[in-house]
Amino acid sequence: MGLLGLGSAAFNAVMTTFVFTVYLVQNPAFGGEDYASRILGYGIALAGLVVALLAPVTGQRSDAGGRRKYWLGINTGAVVVLMALCFFVYPSPSLLFLGVGLIALANVFSEFAGVNYNAMLGQISTPSTIGKVSGFGWAMGYVGGIVALALVLVGFVLPETGWFGATAENGLNIRLVAVFSAVWFMAFALPVLLTVPEVPRQPEAAKLGFAASYGLLFRRIKAIYRTSPHTIFFLLASAVFRDGLAAVFTFGGVIAAGTFGFTLTGVIIFAIAGNIVAALGAVAGGFLDDRLGPKKVIAGSLIGLLITGTAVLVLGAGDYGIFGIAWTGDTTFWVFGLLLCLFVGPAQSSSRAYLARLAPRGEEGEYFGLYATTGRAVSFLAPALFALSISIFGEQRFGILGILVVLLAGLLVLLPIKEPARIPKAQTPAA
Template identity: 60%
Template sequence: MCRMTEYPPSAAAFTATPAKTPATKWQITAWALWDWGGAAFNAVMTTFIFTALYLTGDDFGGADKATVTLAFAMSISGLAIALLAPVAGQRTDHSGRRRLWLGINTLIVVVLTAACFFVQPQESFLLFGCMLIAAGHVFFELAGVNYNAMLLQISTKKSIGRISGIGWAAGYLGGIVALLIVYFALIKPEVGIFGITSADGMTYRAVAVFSALWILVFSIPIMFAIPETKRDPNMPKVGFIQSYMELVHTIVRLWHTERHTLYFLISSAIFRDGLAAIFTFGAVLAVGSFGFATGDVLIFAIAGNVVAAVGALSAGFFDDKFGPKAVIVTSLIGLLISGGALLFLDGKNAFWVFGLILCLFVGPAQSSARTFMGRLAPEGQEGEIFGLYATTGRAVSFLAPQLFGLAIVIFGAQRWGIVGILVVLLLGLLLLLPVKAPPHGAGSH
């Protein structure tokens, strides 16, 4: 393995840049509310309800076939994100329209989520539903590039861990509230609000409409609370194709001057793909391999989000005190142990115990990966760097879904998809270990 380069004297430029004026509590709250709203897409649509209980069900050809189709659709979305994210972030750095593009991409996610209402419970609609979810992921990630870059506008290197953890925790808690509303208003009663029943899949199709509205409403505050970035007059306007040439120059420069940044991008790309797969396929496994019924999944989802929120908030404290690398390494080891246990244990109780342990470690790994990148991002290039972060994360995003689906095909049972996820997490951990950690708040007084 290549020897990691030491930090050059200019490395301070790659730590989180202090905001020009201290962020207000309302700005931090409004920023976190975007994550709260996004939970409707992540938790309700792609993790616990729409895909797990509807799109991968018997009406769409059975769990195994539907799960494999979903996995391949997600692989396609990952390739699209890999091609678009860094240039999208770079162009918002140049244009000074970070907030505008956050709003546009979020609105597209809202439209795609609402369109899931038209996915009828027939096998012929399986591909349509999977592609809507996959496309939603593309634009959600593009919005996330600008959202993550905004973290640098409202934090300093001493507070970035805490504020990032608040954002992740808000997402998990938003997921709890959204799931509770969905459960008691639509899933549990035989006749839900507005007289909605399960006939023709209407219960789950209505969930899509609710999710779209949830995302829309809680995305509005950030549009008013966080100021638009200003265009740097020293940055020339470049065309779309030329943007890729500029991106290549940035990567070459990083290789020569800040090589540790590239090493982290590679290692995090892999382990974050494993983290995403846990959320994408966790509830699918609970139903298909561990005997969870609809009510079981929703109760577990609520408990899991509480545990994940606690983990994310704790990560903020430990991140600022010990640095993001220590948090990520500890979390990945915890994920490998708990995920490995599920390979050999059966029943609901086993999934409850080790599934909740998984939730406890996923939040810290996600939050600290973002702060690791934030501590490295130079001022004026936050969008481009977080675009690279999204791209590298998705450049291999086909890996975990493909290995998950391939393991099912090879071993002939859905449960063995866990092996594919564990392989990805282990590889990411091994590549992360030699990476030199950036300076953090505790050591930067």
């Protein structure tokens, strides 16, 4: 499981967050930052809508048909092909829509693969080790981001002529990064696809047509609510705080560059360091998860994020003398930015472990489909409040306030929810 997380970092860290989307937005040949950002935003939003509508049903059907690993392979392969096709996105206004379309579609298939991938957690762990296994898998994702970003930096971004003769002319170096990312992802995905066993087939449920699966889905939500309403409440709480967690990484590089004056190289170096810290945090959180329970780990991590995020907001890029020590804006971001990364890992890992403990055997794909859907349903919150806070206060650093509000809201919704325990399979009434 850790290998697939390691491989998927090539898409999440390189293609979506730090390199390829930056290429689309910053290269003036695509129409300028404002225009390209707007098109990219619409594309990702549309991808999120598709995932929200289809993720729970696709997860449900892969569970019932005994084809969880099969669909993980199909969706992973689709992401790999779409990344490789990004090689053909030359710097040209007419190709912006191609680039955005490929990234958006890859996001859809990546989310579908994530549903099946997360659902496998119960297959490769026990109730006493599920936290450690989840934490290790998440940490491997961060390790993958570290190594992939480092290789991209030294092989394609820093040198005038990089690997395979890559130069910045016609965006060749970044287009080759797309091919590198595709090969990286597939190389680490294959061992998982070849070794993890398939789940048993459920013949009666597998006979449902696609449209009928939606009827079953809504009956399942009602049944889950009757059996364990805290499962539904957790899905809602996690949707909110996971949006805040995603925003920490999504806007971390933007804040580093805009508020604290980091160069692109500096942003990537910080990203590598941040992934190292997040990986360590995920592993430590995994051990604490099995001992204390996932709710305590998530709540503690969110409190840590609120404290360190507030420090970044209040201190900003100013220079201070603290306890006789010169404290600069760079110091502020490196210290508290890395602490933010430390707390993100455990919160993400324990959130997945929390739901894995709740999901009855054989229904993990459906539960993680709902997990993906609820997360997508509120994915506008942190970006909207980030932008609104900047508009109100007139400074980019105040965008952090919007993220903090989302994290606080998620924490408040989480607090009344019970610690998870494996629950009985919900009895679904007949249609």
